[in-house]
Amino acid sequence: MTTSPPTLPAGLTTRPLTRDDSRSVFELIAAQELEDTGRVDIEEADLISDWNRPSHDLAARSIAVFDGERIVGYGELVGADRADAAVHPEFRGRGIGTWIAGWIRETARRLGSTVVGMPVFVGSAGDRLLADLGYHVRWNSWVLELAAGAEVPARELPAGYAIRQARRAELRAVHDVLEDAFLEWSVRERESFEDFTASTLGRPGFEPWNLRVVTDAAAEVVGVAVVILTDDTAFVDRLATRADQRNRGIAQALLVDAFAQGRAHGATVSELSTDSRTGALGLYEKVGMVVTSNYVNRAIGL
Structure with a gap:
C-alpha cells in the first residue's frame, strides 16, 4: 500500500531562503530552542557564517514555510547528509515538521545522498517526531x-x-x-x-x-x-x-x-x-x- 506525501495546512506558502532571511530564521530557531531547552544558543552570525560558504547553494538546499509574511518553519540541507530544521512552537501539531522532513529527504535524494540526518535536543518535539518517522540515532552530542x-x-x-x-x-x-x-x-x-x-x-x-x-x-x-x-x-x-x-x-x-x-x-x-x-x-x-x-x-x- 502506498501513502500520499504530507501536505501543508491551507494558507501556508513556501519558497527557498535568501540571505536576507537570516534574522527571521534566527528568531524562529531561537523560539524553538527556548521552548525545548530553556535557553537560546543560536546566533544570527551562525547562519550568516554558514550561508557565506561559496559551496552552499541556499536556493537549491533550503525551504521556508510562511504564514503570511512570517517564517514559521524552515528546512535546510547543509551537506551531503546533514540537515537543520525548525518549526515555531506556536505552529506545532499542524504537520509542518513532517512536511519539512519529507522535503529534506526528497531534496537529499535528488542531490545524490543515501542518508540524511539532523541534530535534535533529546526528548524535544523534533526528537519525538523524527523517531516516529523512523529516524535512528547516529550519535550523541553535548554542550559543556x-x-x-x-x-x-x-x-x-x-x-x-x-x-x-x-x-x-x-x-x-x-x-x-x-x-x-x-x-x-x-x-x-x-x-x-x-x-x-x-x-x-x-x-x-x-x-x-x-x-x-x-x-x-x-x-x-x-x-x-x-x-x-x-x-x-x-x-x-x-x-x-x-x-x-x-x-x-x-x-x-x-x-x-x-x-x-x-x-x-x-x-x-x-x-x-x-x-x-x-x-x-x-x-x-x-x-x-x-x-x-x-x-x-x-x-x-x-
Missing part, C-alpha cells in the same frame, strides 16, 4: 560549560612550542590541521579552504584573536582552536591537534588559552561541544567542564 570563575588546569607545552594568535600566512596550515583531525571520525567531503575562510574569517564579529594556534620548535602549526565570543560566553567552536603531536598537552593548553582570551575580551562563561564519535567527553569532564545540553543526531536511509 566551564562555570564562571572556574579554571582548566594549566599544561606546559614542550620546549620550543608556543601558543598565540594565528598569522594570515598560516591559514592553510590551520585549515589542514582542523580538517585532518575532524575527518578522522567525521564521514563527509573535505571542506574547501575557500569555505573555511568564508565561514570563519567572514563570520560577523570575527577578530584575529579568535583563531589560536600552537606551533612547534620549527614554527609549524600543530594545534588550532577557533573561539567565538557571544555576549558573555567564549565558545570553542573547533579544537584540533595534529595526529603526530598528540598526548603532549597541546589541546589542554589551547583550552586554557582560549578561555583566558575569552575572559580578556569580556566573557564570564566558557563552552564547547563534542559528540560521541570523538571520544572526548571524558577529557572535557576531567578538566572540570559539565554537560548543560544533550542532543542526538537522528538519521534515515534514503
